[in-house]
Amino acid sequence: MPRRKPQRQKPQRHKEVLRGAGDAFRCVGCRLDVPLAAPGTAHRNHCPSCLTSLHVDHRVPGDRASGCRGRMTALSLSVRGDGEWVLIHHCLSCGELSANRVAGDDNALVLVQLALRPLSDSRMPVRALLAL
Amino acid sequence: MSTTNTSSHRQTETFTCVRCGLTVTKFGPDGGRRNHCPSCLHSQHVHDHVAGGLSDCQSRMIPISIAVLRNGDWMIIHRCTRCDELTSNAICGDDNQLILMRMAVRPLAQPPFPLEAFGDL
Numbered sequence: 001m002p003r004r005k006p007q008r009q010k011p012q013r014h015k016e017v018l019r020g021a022g023d024a025f026r027c028v029g030c031r032l033d034v035p036l037a038a039p040g041t042a043h044r045n046h047c048p049s050c051l052t053s054l055h056v057d058h059r060v061p062g063d064r065a066s067g068c069r070g071r072m073t074a075l076s077l078s079v080r081g082d083g084e085w086v087l088i089h090h091c092l093s094c095g096e097l098s099a100n101r102v103a104g105d106d107n108a109l110v111l112v113q114l115a116l117r118p119l120s121d122s123r124m125p126v127r128a129l130l131a132l
Numbered sequence: 133m134s135t136t137n138t139s140s141h142r143q144t145e146t147f148t149c150v151r152c153g154l155t156v157t158k159f160g161p162d163g164g165r166r167n168h169c170p171s172c173l174h175s176q177h178v179h180d181h182v183a184g185g186l187s188d189c190q191s192r193m194i195p196i197s198i199a200v201l202r203n204g205d206w207m208i209i210h211r212c213t214r215c216d217e218l219t220s221n222a223i224c225g226d227d228n229q230l231i232l233m234r235m236a237v238r239p240l241a242q243p244p245f246p247l248e249a250f251g252d253l
Contacts, residue, residue, distance in 0.1 A: 059217075075220075076209060077239040078197035085244055088197055088209055088218065096181070097209065097218035108245055109253070118198045118206060118236035128229040 028054050028071050040104030046074070046087065048105045051114070055091040057098070068094045077115050085111065150176050150192045160224040168195070168208065170226045177212040181219055189215050198236045206232065 024035045029052030038044040043061060046053040051074040058065035070093025078086045078099065085102045102111060119125065145158040149169035160166045168175035173195040180187035191214035199207040199220060207220045208227075223232065240247070 076197045076199035078209065079238045079242050083242045083244070085239060086196075088199065090199075090220075097220060099211075099218060102244070109250070112240075112247065112250055115239035117200045119240075121200070121204050123204075124206065124229075124236070125233060128233040131229040 025054075027052055029073075038103040038105060041101055043100065044103050045100050046072075046089065046103075046106075048103060049107055049110075051087060051106065051110055053089045053098075053100070055093065055096065055098075061100075068096070070094055072098065074110075074114055076117070077111070087114075149174060160226065162225050164222070164224065166224045167221050168193075168210070168224075168227075170224060171228055173208060173228060173231050175210045175219075175221065177215070177217065177219075179219075181217065189217070191215070193219065195231070195235060197238075198232065206236075208232075208235075 023037070024033055026033055027047035027050060029047060029050045032047055032049050034044070034047055036044055038048070045057075045061075053072040053074075055066055055068040055070045055072050056064050068091060070091045072089040072091045074087050075090040075097070076088045078088055080086055080101075086099050087102055089098045089100065091097075146155050147158060148155055149172065151174040152169060152172045154169055154171050156166070156169055156171075158165060160170075167179075175193040175195075177187050177189040177191050177193050179185075180189075189212060191212050193210035193212045195208050196211045196218075197209045199209055201207060206223045208223055210219045210221060211217070212219075
């Protein structure tokens with residue numbers, strides 16, 4: 001049942017601890033404290049446990065110019081020419097897509113689940129075989 | 133009479149693929165508007181998805197991966213070769229199934245870690 005008298009919107013509490021540290025961020029999906037230093041990459045932007053990211057950058061990575069701040073979930077995996085896996089994130093708030101290389105400590109089980117997602121449905125492989 | 137004329141005219145509109153040069157109808161067999169070539173799956177950057185409206189890039193967009201929606205439908209993720217913008221488009225019924233499957237299995241064909249450990253799970 002909806003609230004009869006909506007509460008006044010309070011401004012969000014200023015998080016002194018998170019901003020002061022500067023070497024870690026807290027995941028918006030699973031609330032894990034993630035250090036910015038990651039093995040294998042210098043541009044970590046997603047949680048290694050649940051692969052969720054936050055929409056803070058606009059067109060240039062690292063510019064912090066986006067006012068969206070929406071949650072970005074891992075949508076799919078792409079492979080670069082040199083064999084590196086690249087995560088495609090999808091913003092749940094504005095629908096924008098972004099790409100980021102996977103880090104060395106990303107959850108391998110979640111990555112493989114993401115890679116297997118197109119093949120979990122049997123209709124498309126059967127159609128591809130029939131096209132031969 | 134004029135409405136049937138325009139609808140049949142819409143159905144016979146075509147564009148030329150910027151990569152393979154194939155002449156493609158703008159509307160797929162299921163009636164949906166298509167934005168990529170069904171043969172090589174390449175697209176052209178004509179729509180600005182961030183700011184909206186027409187894009188002045190007009191470059192080729194290459195298909196880089198397959199995304200799966202909650203209802204099981206496949207989407208193609210395209211990346212612009214000039215400005216690196218990403219877009220997602222629904223696949224069409226007559227899209228090249230072999231290129232689609234090749235993109236879907238590519239992460240598993242080139243894993244950055246050994247996949248043998250997942251056989252025990």
